[in-house]
Amino acid sequence: MKILEEGKTVKLSHGNGGPETSEILNSILFSKVEETLKRVEGGVGIDVLDDGATIPIGDLGYVVISTDSYTVKPLFFPGGDIGKLAAAGSINDVVMMGGRPVAILDSIVVQEGFEINELEKIMESFISTLKEEKVSIIGGDFKVLPREELDGIIITTTAIGIAKKPIIDRPKVGDKIIVTGNLAEHGVLISLYRLGLEDKAGNAGLLQSDVMPLSKYLLPIFEKYGEKINAARDPTRGGLSEVLNEWALQNKLIIEIDEKSIPLREPVVKYTEMLGIDPLHLASEGVAVLSVEESVSEEILDELQKNGLSDAKIIGEVKKEAKEMGIVLMKTAIGGRRVVEPPRGELVPRIC
Amino acid sequence: MKILEEGKTVKLSHGNGGPETSEILNSILFSKVEETLKRVEGGVGIDVLDDGATIPIGDLGYVVISTDSYTVKPLFFPGGDIGKLAAAGSINDVVMMGGRPVAILDSIVVQEGFEINELEKIMESFISTLKEEKVSIIGGDFKVLPREELDGIIITTTAIGIAKKPIIDRPKVGDKIIVTGNLAEHGVLISLYRLGLEDKAGNAGLLQSDVMPLSKYLLPIFEKYGEKINAARDPTRGGLSEVLNEWALQNKLIIEIDEKSIPLREPVVKYTEMLGIDPLHLASEGVAVLSVEESVSEEILDELQKNGLSDAKIIGEVKKEAKEMGIVLMKTAIGGRRVVEPPRGELVPRIC
Numbered sequence: 001m002k003i004l005e006e007g008k009t010v011k012l013s014h015g016n017g018g019p020e021t022s023e024i025l026n027s028i029l030f031s032k033v034e035e036t037l038k039r040v041e042g043g044v045g046i047d048v049l050d051d052g053a054t055i056p057i058g059d060l061g062y063v064v065i066s067t068d069s070y071t072v073k074p075l076f077f078p079g080g081d082i083g084k085l086a087a088a089g090s091i092n093d094v095v096m097m098g099g100r101p102v103a104i105l106d107s108i109v110v111q112e113g114f115e116i117n118e119l120e121k122i123m124e125s126f127i128s129t130l131k132e133e134k135v136s137i138i139g140g141d142f143k144v145l146p147r148e149e150l151d152g153i154i155i156t157t158t159a160i161g162i163a164k165k166p167i168i169d170r171p172k173v174g175d176k177i178i179v180t181g182n183l184a185e186h187g188v189l190i191s192l193y194r195l196g197l198e199d200k201a202g203n204a205g206l207l208q209s210d211v212m213p214l215s216k217y218l219l220p221i222f223e224k225y226g227e228k229i230n231a232a233r234d235p236t237r238g239g240l241s242e243v244l245n246e247w248a249l250q251n252k253l254i255i256e257i258d259e260k261s262i263p264l265r266e267p268v269v270k271y272t273e274m275l276g277i278d279p280l281h282l283a284s285e286g287v288a289v290l291s292v293e294e295s296v297s298e299e300i301l302d303e304l305q306k307n308g309l310s311d312a313k314i315i316g317e318v319k320k321e322a323k324e325m326g327i328v329l330m331k332t333a334i335g336g337r338r339v340v341e342p343p344r345g346e347l348v349p350r351i352c
Numbered sequence: 353m354k355i356l357e358e359g360k361t362v363k364l365s366h367g368n369g370g371p372e373t374s375e376i377l378n379s380i381l382f383s384k385v386e387e388t389l390k391r392v393e394g395g396v397g398i399d400v401l402d403d404g405a406t407i408p409i410g411d412l413g414y415v416v417i418s419t420d421s422y423t424v425k426p427l428f429f430p431g432g433d434i435g436k437l438a439a440a441g442s443i444n445d446v447v448m449m450g451g452r453p454v455a456i457l458d459s460i461v462v463q464e465g466f467e468i469n470e471l472e473k474i475m476e477s478f479i480s481t482l483k484e485e486k487v488s489i490i491g492g493d494f495k496v497l498p499r500e501e502l503d504g505i506i507i508t509t510t511a512i513g514i515a516k517k518p519i520i521d522r523p524k525v526g527d528k529i530i531v532t533g534n535l536a537e538h539g540v541l542i543s544l545y546r547l548g549l550e551d552k553a554g555n556a557g558l559l560q561s562d563v564m565p566l567s568k569y570l571l572p573i574f575e576k577y578g579e580k581i582n583a584a585r586d587p588t589r590g591g592l593s594e595v596l597n598e599w600a601l602q603n604k605l606i607i608e609i610d611e612k613s614i615p616l617r618e619p620v621v622k623y624t625e626m627l628g629i630d631p632l633h634l635a636s637e638g639v640a641v642l643s644v645e646e647s648v649s650e651e652i653l654d655e656l657q658k659n660g661l662s663d664a665k666i667i668g669e670v671k672k673e674a675k676e677m678g679i680v681l682m683k684t685a686i687g688g689r690r691v692v693e694p695p696r697g698e699l700v701p702r703i704c
């Protein structure tokens with residue numbers, strides 16, 4: 001663990017969701033908490049890098065819980081807004097742990113002078129997403145900061161679900177890697193906005209955010225295939241590369257994916273090339289990555305596609321145990337092999 | 353319900369925790385959520401104004417959960433800092449519902465350029481409070497915003513506890529009102545800082561924040577007296593007047609308190625007079641207000657005092673049912689009676 005030096009300050013890259021985020025969290029938090037307080041006994045806590053945490057509740061199984069602060073800019077974008085993102089994002093983190101979401105809490109911090117009709121639109125979008133999901137809103141907070149101290153709005157949501165048996169990410173050798181939809185759609189759209197290029201893409205209807213809750217697609221699969229699902233994660237901050245690298249590193253595995261099979265739409269490829277960003281580093285907000293036993297992989301793919309996720313693909317597999325360090329490899333379209341690195345540095349701030 | 357007009361903007365007063373906060377939340381949220389989605393079936397949600405929410409979990413009772421965003425400035429103050437406040441504040445909200453806190457999640461949003469050694473101090477204080485309470489930290493989020501968009505740090509914590517039988521605030525006629533310590537200590541200290549007057553008070557050692565977790569003082573009382581505790585709340589934003597007014601209004605009660613018996617230390621009285629602020633509107637962060645059956649009130653007071661809360665006092669009672677609207681009255685020190693209004697307007701921003 002890298003010790004942070006005296007006099008250092010927080011960088012934008014510390015918030016990118018990749019190795020720099022792990023570094024600062026290790027330094028200020030994880031390394032300072034004694035082992036027994038890193039989880040509730042029998043559950044999952046900060047000792048395991050996953051989308052959420054679990055608390056055992058006897059015969060009912062586990063409470064699954066996840067919290068995230070949403071700071072995306074722009075607040076409104078094709079396909080959604082910060083309200084939909086704040087609902088779907090935390091719901092998906094519970095779903096990825098195998099939890100059935102039942103409730104959400106929201107804490108809103110907004111600047112003085114924020115337009116109330118914009119706030120209403122955001123909340124309507126938040127509420128309608130919860131309504132579709134039948135997730136209750138059971139509590140929250142509301143604070144206002146002077147305009148000198150905050151520009152815009154931050155929504156922190158905590159989603160709570162129940163799981164008979166949570167999915168704790170442990171990909172196994174031989175597993176197939178499935179992604180449930182086209183990747184990087186949300187990330188490339190927001191990147192274009194951040195760079196002032198939205199007219200080129202979003203507004204012309206070529207791109208829109210993929211933000212959506214995944215419960216109805218994934219919970220039936222998780223229920224049916226149970227212990228044959230070895231890992232599930234949504235590739236938000238840091239994209240597919242971050243998810244696969246975390247899996248590979250933590251479990252000392254060689255994961256190999258095939259570039260040709262990665263579902264990326266043509267405008268996404270075009271704009272990531274234009275921006276010089278690797279699409280595997282860019283966020284999706286309505287896609288899952290699964291690591292499932294080979295014996296059921298085709299069947300699961302088939303069911304996902306039949307149930308509406310027609311772009312789902314098998315993109316690779318867990319090849320073998322690593323001798324030294326876990327690593328992610330990719331067979332490139334032109335026949336070679338390259339290492340898929342996790343994102344480093346300040347990529348695209350404020351995508352979620 | 354007052355409908356917010358087109359073109360209006362969010363005011364600082366919307367975040368004061370009083371009637372204006374209720375107004376805006378009614379307008380943008382509560383009135384838009386269908387009844388069945390205001391709670392998890394069998395639990396408490398946004399349909400009840402209380403410190404937290406509950407979710408039934410079978411034989412074990414209920415999960416109690418509460419979330420709050422901490423935005424206090426200054427970040428460091430005599431008696432604590434934003435880290436201790438973020439831990440104690442959400443823990444206390446779970447305790448006030450009768451829950452035994454078991455876990456917390458924290459979501460940190462910090463500005464680019466924030467000093468890492470300040471962040472470390474804040475996290476050390478956060479962690480040491482959790483350690484004393486034996487509360488596990490099980491998850492969270494970390495985001496960095498550019499300095500143009502955020503000044504400082506916002507910490508949102510969600511605390512989770514378990515309660516066999518939660519305390520849902522329903523004060524009853526005949527109940528005695530107990531406060532467990534000197535009031536307004538946190539609020540007056542932060543007010544002086546906000547006005548640039550900290551040299552007068554805090555730095556001279558006259559005042560310090562009362563921020564502390566209340567679990568060890570209150571959970572044994574709640575366990576012992578069970579259903580004889582009819583309500584429990586911590587008077588944070590909006591102070592004692594907000595808690596009592598909410599109780600009176602929601603339950604259509606006349607609550608009467610006695611000015612002479614309200615525990616306020618001399619420097620607190622002096623500085624609130626100087627500032628022209630009613631101390632009953634100012635926050636405490638380590639005090640509870642209880643509404644308990646008269647038959648056990650003296651005994652409870654005695655136990656609180658013996659266990660270290662030596663300033664605890666009985667300050668009044670639930671007089672009778674209101675014919676029209678619930679109201680809070682106070683016998684003044686000079687023998688009259690006045691209505692205790694809830695705080696309105698922008699009082700003291702950023703106290704929590």
